[in-house]
Amino acid sequence: MRTNYAVSVIGLTDERLEAFVADWLLFRTRDYVQSERWNGSGDMGRDVVGYATSARHEGDWDNFQCKQLSTRLSESSAILELGKIFMHAAAGEFRLPRAYTFVAPRGVVRNVQTYIAHPERFRAACKSRWAEVCEPHLVQNKSVPFTDDIEAMVDAFDFKNVFALDAVKLTQDPYIKPALVKWFGEDPGEAPRGVAPDGIVLEEATYLTELVQAYGARRGVAFADATDVIADPDWGDDLRDQRTRFFEAAAFKRYYRDSTFPEMLDTFNDDIYHGVVDAYREVHPDALARMVAVMKEAKSVVPSGVMRRYGRVPVKQGLCHHFVNEGRLKWTR
Template sequence: MNDWAKRRTRDYVDTQRWAGSGDMGRDVVGYATRRRHEGEWDNFQCKQLSSRLSEKDAFIELGKIFMHAAAGHCRLPRAYTFVAPKGVVRNVQNYVAHPERFRQAFLDRWAEFVASELVENQVVALTPEIRDAIGQFAFDSIYWLDAVGLAEDEHAVPALVKWFAYDPGAAPAGVTPDLPQDEEAPYIAQLIGLYGERCNTTFADFDAALANPDWGEHLKDQRTRYFEAAAFDRYYRDSTPSDYLSTFKDDLYHGVVDTHRDQHVDGLTRVLKVLAQASQVSPAGILGYYAKVPVKQGTCHQFANEGRLPWRK
């Protein structure tokens, strides 16, 4: 569940884990703005229970939020999600499905379920301030996730890959834009320079190199490979643990670096030899299984972009 929470909250401006004594009803918090608790925020209450989350426990957890918001310790959350592997009891499901019933239930059952459970050895009355907090809160922003829901959530896929050897499947094919993109500029400039050295000429720009009868098609192929690698990166960056992609690239780097360092007739020969070697490298793991030849060769152009294995020394 921790792996899921880290992934689920990565798109926030900031996140914080508050679990433990004094958490004020917060567990994993995602801040929507840099104002953090003074701005909009979402709460993920993660319960590692051996049974379903009970009605009383749900009331108590939300009650902490209302009590502390009423006291001015934090704003009410924008959204609240119970994360419980075994799920929630039927009454909680019904309350979540009927937000205004949920609100009224808090007002009606505060004394029964909540008042004596918030502060040790104290009974917290339903003050006008707490009543206002309950009235202001958007009960239609309460959700719950069980193990099935977690498994179906896209943010859980990397955890499933890590812990249960889940197969993330093949990456989608890359799409090569008609015009060169800024991200391609370094490796394309290097290749064009090497084409010029081989032809003993200077190509004015990308279009001039593309029109060359000897190397124009080669340049097109390299762009196709580059964008195959880019699509591969995007897909597995989201669907596998963070170290999988870096491990894949490290394996490929070590598979081609000696060929890159070898003595070659010219720079273009180095490119051709390295790309041929890349096609033969078999990185370990699920990414190695799905990495087709264009992906591995396109990754070498990424290395050239980064200066890790430049085509022109």
């Protein structure tokens, strides 16, 4: 049964909720080229923002306003938060956001829900309630009247792009898993199996070149290329196994790159590297013996972290070929 992470999100402090949302946005790469957290005083109504282009605030951007409250977000609070954006946009601090999302773990009151469902009513409420809600409260010890410039911002903003996320909706977002893994120990699940393509592909070039040399040195006659080795009755099966291991590791890396934070995959890789590097550095009669010794050692490495249970033997062995591609190891020295 899946853990109810919504309860965990509700339990976060204001500061940690912002950090959690910032981590979530890091993986919405289809929506944003970059995200940024503007926490603390002087945030101008922005907690976490997603930039749609490299122009950042001079291009399209979305605002995520985090409201960790003891109750649901009220109508006055919603209008006041939007008012901050209109005030600072009118002052030329930034362009109006493309979209605005209230991240309120306990939800919003019915009036705010109704306004979101009826965008023009929301626009009208921001205008009609400015004097009551915004003017005396936007800036401490200062009145902020509803000027023509602010009204122009309210008129220009697309209220159809105002949204609200409670804790349940947030934890059901398709991009949330890496944040749940990092923050609450969510199980990222098992990576799909890797399958070696029939033909040799570019990403194999480095480690295969070294293996072709290693097989040739052992046989005493050089092989022309990897295809030549695969056709060989003595070494073909072995090279097919090595390619399978390489692509098992490639599938593993792709899956966890998308479902966990980079440092988690880095930790797994480093554990495998340090588990095999002593065997790699021992004196071996030839390159093929070196590779075989490393493969044997890789089987017994027990990495740490959330991916430990999913690090199957072919994955750990295949990562050693990736280390060769990356220059951390060399089969032929």
